[in-house]
Amino acid sequence: MSTEGVNTSRRRFLIAATSAVGGAGVVFTAIPFVASMQPSAKAQAAGAPVEVDISKLEPGQMMTVEWRGQPVWVVRRTPDNLADLKKIPADQLRDVNSEVISQQPPYAKNETRAIKPEYLVMVGICTHLGCSPTYTKIGEGGLGADWKGGFFCPCHGSRFDMAGRVYTGVPAPTNMVIPPHKYLSDSRVLVGVDPEGAKA
Numbered sequence: 182m183s184t185e186g187v188n189t190s191r192r193r194f195l196i197a198a199t200s201a202v203g204g205a206g207v208v209f210t211a212i213p214f215v216a217s218m219q220p221s222a223k224a225q226a227a228g229a230p231v232e233v234d235i236s237k238l239e240p241g242q243m244m245t246v247e248w249r250g251q252p253v254w255v256v257r258r259t260p261d262n263l264a265d266l267k268k269i270p271a272d273q274l275r276d277v278n279s280e281v282i283s284q285q286p287p288y289a290k291n292e293t294r295a296i297k298p299e300y301l302v303m304v305g306i307c308t309h310l311g312c313s314p315t316y317t318k319i320g321e322g323g324l325g326a327d328w329k330g331g332f333f334c335p336c337h338g339s340r341f342d343m344a345g346r347v348y349t350g351v352p353a354p355t356n357m358v359i360p361p362h363k364y365l366s367d368s369r370v371l372v373g374v375d376p377e378g379a380k381a
């Protein structure tokens with residue numbers, strides 16, 4: 182089995198995380214690896230759920246945790262972010278209604294691709310060739326006056342909105358992936374597990 186792909190995406194993730202810490206725009210990229218609430222490395226590699234404390238996440242901020250060797254982002258969207266999702270013309274998005282079922286669980290097949298509209302929980306990997314896109318707010322990244330904020334993949338220029346929906350005319354074929362997750366409380370999310378009673 183080749184591990185090259187795994188190592189490459191892992192390296193890209195680490196590079197992206199490092200540059201995010203150094204960048205001014207992407208704040209709170211702290212990885213809350215609190216030993217007491219994390220499963221062992223072995224269990225985690227096997228896919229154990231990861232509990233995330235989102236209590237300190239401010240509107241507009243993003244944090245990153247690792248689940249199954251992948252970066253998972255939690256983004257706290259602002260009311261403007263949510264309003265802007267509705268302003269993007271449907272013909273500019275490849276899968277505006279999240280019809281590709283592999284890209285999200287049924288409980289996130291909605292306008293905001295989320296359980297709680299305020300929080301986007303998403304695997305931070307581009308659906309083209311696996312780079313980690315950059316959280317790019319309105320006015321950042323030279324993406325033009327029409328840019329409503331979202332995620333820009335520096336590898337080949339794919340663009341995703343603030344719900345991870347892919348724009349048309351870019352190489353990424355599908356929306357970014359929403360992982361299974363559920364809320365344990367208002368401030369705690371468990372990534373890797375569906376909510377009770379939800380159809381996975």
Ligand code: FES
Pocket residue numbers: 307308309310311312334335336337338339352353
């Ligand atoms: S890997 Fe993201 S655009 Fe190619």
